[in-house]
Amino acid sequence: MPQIVVRDLTKRYRVAEREAGTFGALKGLFHRRTRVVEALDRVSFSLEAGELLGFIGPNGAGKSTTIKILSGILRPTSGSVEVDGLVPYEDRIRHVARIGVVFGQRTQLWWDLPVIEGFDLLAAIYRVERRRYQRTRDELVALLKLDRLLDQPVRQLSLGQRMRAEIAAALLHEPQILFLDEPTIGLDAPAKLAVREVVQRLNRERGVTVLLTTHDMHDIEALAERVIVIGHGRILADSPFERLRAEGLAERRVYLEFADDAPDLSIAGVEVRARDGRSLELAFDPGKTSAPALIARIAAQHPLADIHVEQPAIEEVIARFYDRHGAAEA
Amino acid sequence: MAAVAPYLAAFSARFQLVLQYRAAAIAGFATQLWWGALKIMVLAAFFYGATRSPPMSLTNAITYTWLGQAFLIFLPWNADPEVAEMVRSGAVAYDRLRPLDTYGWWYARAVAWSAARVVPRAVLLFAVAAVLLPALGLGQWSLRPPAGLAATGLFLIAMIGVALLSASIVLLVNVIAVASMTDRGANLMIAPFSNLFSGGIVPLAFFPDWLRPGLRLQPFAGLVDIPYRIYFGELAGWGALQGLAVQLGWTLLLVLAGHAALGAAMRRLQVQGG
Numbered sequence: 001m002p003q004i005v006v007r008d009l010t011k012r013y014r015v016a017e018r019e020a021g022t023f024g025a026l027k028g029l030f031h032r033r034t035r036v037v038e039a040l041d042r043v044s045f046s047l048e049a050g051e052l053l054g055f056i057g058p059n060g061a062g063k064s065t066t067i068k069i070l071s072g073i074l075r076p077t078s079g080s081v082e083v084d085g086l087v088p089y090e091d092r093i094r095h096v097a098r099i100g101v102v103f104g105q106r107t108q109l110w111w112d113l114p115v116i117e118g119f120d121l122l123a124a125i126y127r128v129e130r131r132r133y134q135r136t137r138d139e140l141v142a143l144l145k146l147d148r149l150l151d152q153p154v155r156q157l158s159l160g161q162r163m164r165a166e167i168a169a170a171l172l173h174e175p176q177i178l179f180l181d182e183p184t185i186g187l188d189a190p191a192k193l194a195v196r197e198v199v200q201r202l203n204r205e206r207g208v209t210v211l212l213t214t215h216d217m218h219d220i221e222a223l224a225e226r227v228i229v230i231g232h233g234r235i236l237a238d239s240p241f242e243r244l245r246a247e248g249l250a251e252r253r254v255y256l257e258f259a260d261d262a263p264d265l266s267i268a269g270v271e272v273r274a275r276d277g278r279s280l281e282l283a284f285d286p287g288k289t290s291a292p293a294l295i296a297r298i299a300a301q302h303p304l305a306d307i308h309v310e311q312p313a314i315e316e317v318i319a320r321f322y323d324r325h326g327a328a329e330a
Numbered sequence: 331m332a333a334v335a336p337y338l339a340a341f342s343a344r345f346q347l348v349l350q351y352r353a354a355a356i357a358g359f360a361t362q363l364w365w366g367a368l369k370i371m372v373l374a375a376f377f378y379g380a381t382r383s384p385p386m387s388l389t390n391a392i393t394y395t396w397l398g399q400a401f402l403i404f405l406p407w408n409a410d411p412e413v414a415e416m417v418r419s420g421a422v423a424y425d426r427l428r429p430l431d432t433y434g435w436w437y438a439r440a441v442a443w444s445a446a447r448v449v450p451r452a453v454l455l456f457a458v459a460a461v462l463l464p465a466l467g468l469g470q471w472s473l474r475p476p477a478g479l480a481a482t483g484l485f486l487i488a489m490i491g492v493a494l495l496s497a498s499i500v501l502l503v504n505v506i507a508v509a510s511m512t513d514r515g516a517n518l519m520i521a522p523f524s525n526l527f528s529g530g531i532v533p534l535a536f537f538p539d540w541l542r543p544g545l546r547l548q549p550f551a552g553l554v555d556i557p558y559r560i561y562f563g564e565l566a567g568w569g570a571l572q573g574l575a576v577q578l579g580w581t582l583l584l585v586l587a588g589h590a591a592l593g594a595a596m597r598r599l600q601v602q603g604g
Contacts, residue, residue, distance in 0.1 A: 073423045075600040089600060097429035106424055112347055124339030125428055 002046035003177065003209055004070070009079035011040040011065050011233075039065040041233040042079065047211065049176070052203045054224030054241070055213040062233040063213035067181045070211070071101045083177065097126060100170035104182035107162065108169060109154045115165050116150040119172060126173035133172065140168040144198060160191030167198060178202065180212040184219055196222045229321060236321065252286045254295065255279065257306035270294065278305070336430055337438040344439050348446035355450040358403070362451060363458060366399035370471060385535040389474060390562055396473035397558050398530055400455040403447045404492050405524045405553060406499040407517075410440050413504045414513035422508055423599060432596060433589045436504060440497040448493075477563025484570045488557035491577040495552045498584035499524065505588055509595045528553040549584065552577035 017033045040062045047053055055063045068074040069081055072088035072095050081088055088095045102108070109118040123133040141147050144164040149157060157165060163183065170178065180199065184192045200223060202208040214220060220227055220241065227244050229237040237244060253273070256262070262280040265272060269289050274281040284294065291309055298304070370392050377388045386394070408414070413436060416422045425432055459473035476482045503520050507513035525531050527550035534545050534555040546555060556573040559565040565573045 068423070071427060073426050073600070075597075092426065093429045093431070096427050101427050103424065106421055108424060108427065110343075113343065117343065121339055121343045125336045125430060127336065 003049040003084055004047040004211070005080075005082045006046065006066075006070070007044050007080045009040050009043040009066070009069065009081060010038070010077050011062075011069065011074065012077045013037045013039055038233050040069075040076070040079075043230070043233070043235055044079075045228060045235065045238055047209060049209050050203070050207040051226060052199075052210045052224055053212070054220040054227045055211065055230060056215060056217070056220055056227060057213075057230035058215065061230045063230060064181055065233075066230075067101075067179050067211070067213060071099060071179055072096055097173065098175055098177065100173070100175035100178045102163075102166050102170045102178075102180050102183050104163070104180075104185040107154060107166065109162075109165060111155045112153055114151050114153050115146065115157070118154065118165075119169065122169055122172050128173050132174075136172055136174055137168075140171055143201070144168050144194070160187050160194070163187060163191065163195060164198075167195065171202070175208070177209045178211070180210065182214055183212065184214060184216050192216070192218070199223060251283055252291055253310045254282045254284075254291065255306075255308040255310070256282065256295075256298065256304060257308075259303040259305050263302050265298065267294070267297075337434050340435055341438040341442045344442035345446045348443055349449065351447075352450075355447065355454075358447070359451045359454040362399040362402055362455060366396055366455070366459070369395050369399075386533060389470070391533070392471060393474045393562070394533055394558050396455065396459040397561065398554060400452040400459070400473075401448060401489070401492065401554075402530075403444050403451060404489075404496045405521075405528060405530055406496055406503060407521045407524070409503040409507040409513040409516055410436065410443060410500055412439070412443075414507055414517075417507050417511060417513060426596065431589075433501065433585075433592045436592075437497055437501055437585070440500045440504075441493055444496055444500070445493050476561045477566070481561060481563045481566065481570075484566075484574070485557060485561045488560050488570075488574060488577065491574060491581065492553055492557055495549065495577055495581045495584070498581050498588060499549070501588040502584060502591070505591045505595055508592070508599070524550055524553065527551070529555040529558070533558075547576060549580035552580055 013036070014034045015037050017035050043062070043066065045053075055066065057063050065074065069076050070083060070088060072092045075089040083095060084098060086095045086098075109115065110121070113121070119137055123130075123137075128136070141150065144167060146164060146168060149161055149165060154162060154165065167183070178199075183199070184195050187195065196219060199210060199212065203210050203223075210223075212219065212223065224241050227237070227239065227241050228235055229244070256279065258278045258280070260278065262275050262278055265280070265282075270282050270284045272280065273283050282294075284291075295304075295307060373391050373395060374388065377384060377391070384391075409417075413422075416425065425435070428435060456473065460475070463469065463472035476485055499520070503513070503516045506516035510516065527545065527548055529535075529551065530553070534542060534551060537545055545551060552573075556565065556577055560570050560573060
């Protein structure tokens, strides 16, 4: 029995619209027009305990809406959700006591309170037994390197420091399920790495189930074994990360630098993408042509100065994926 | 006990935090002292010019005014600024991530918010109006002590009642702020209402005879009129208990109404999105 089961989840928002200009505003006084926005359209997936699932998609794709429904903040228009046997939006208090949630864009700590007092308050809110709380807190402080920040009010922390504190705050009651909505947004590279490392350790060492949304492909690459690509409120793909990569990466690029002017090449299955003096860019399908064989063949005829093989950036893969499935930014 | 522990923790965290705002406390105290003096002068002029004997002695009216200034913060002036901020930023929904009854959580914090501001202001104002003024030979303008030991005890109970009643009204204002997506409309309404109908501007004793019985039964009376009459011993024994019952009754009713209304507002938020 999976820990999280989402079936045919649909969420529609009603958005008030008004025509531009004064006349439009006056008209709006008498007749309101509303437009229905479909944020989620029959989304289904399930998650086993201990899995780490990445949710990716452009802004407005439905990632945050999904997290909000799963954490009990929002109620779906139709469809069903069960997390650990509870319906989040029906059994809110019992449900939220078992999960940890971090929203990258919001702080859940108290702006004016020192970090440690915020932690104490959370321990009281979640009714964590005193000794247990102290142990968990000390572990998290060590894991997230928070010891020097504990006495500072939250508003004085940098974004990276704050995010580490937020993650610790979400874990004080030792939830077995963690929802992270864009946890690395706006962070610098070392802070991102720190967040990823912690998430990974929680997942691997403690078996915490993690559902993470992001549009940072490096997060996904570093963390997720399984990825759901979402666009326009629909699931476009739900597959292991490697498969997604293989599917989208049916292309390799070779950059060749020749000793002399680049020759005219005509090889079946290989496309010449660019030619500039001594350099040449080739693209081919790695499933049909092997990169070493191709390079050996070229090198046998033309002396090479340098070789550089590349796979397309993950951003590009996703962009292509969206193109193919028609999910531009909503 | 375990059930209320989180709410007590919320209370004490905010109480301790707000208590630290010294500059605000001193500024508030200075304003309230100044206003108190002004009101007393106006009151004295009114008393000396009166053609009929007023329903309250000048000595009591002066004490009433000082009490009103000391506990001014207990009058609901606006929605809880933290809740108002959450309404503006759309973060209300995130408070729903706490495994708590949202009403209880906000209520505990509202009590802490007003109590922590009242304590320093009241202490300073009592020091000046009840101790310093008599010492300077201005005893006739001073804050007089309560009617007796019983009155003192009952007054303290009534002031706890004031804190609880005040928070239940603040919470209603919060609910209106959540439902209307802004705190401005509700704030505009609540301040004049609570000032006038509590007896904060003019003691309810000065209102026309036909209006007074009704006024003394409405919820705002529990904020000023009832506790201060207990202070003077005007409400004593059975009368005092009746007064406290009115106060407590309204508090319970407003808590129940606010709880239901907040639940409805939150369900709507769940459907519409934060």
